[in-house]
Amino acid sequence: MAALERAWERYHGRAAALVQAGLTDENREAVRAAIEKQAKEIGGIAASVA
Secondary structure, three states: OHHHHHHHHHHHHHHHHHHHHHOOOOOHHHHHHHHHHHHHHHHHHHHHOO
């Protein structure tokens, strides 16, 4: 569990920093779509252990 928590903390911190540093009006929709895709994939991982 600890390794999973660390992986999430790294991912979340990096993703948040990238969004904060690089979000523009021009790429806002693409960033949103990418985050939604990643959230769906994480949901699939969660479903596989349910």
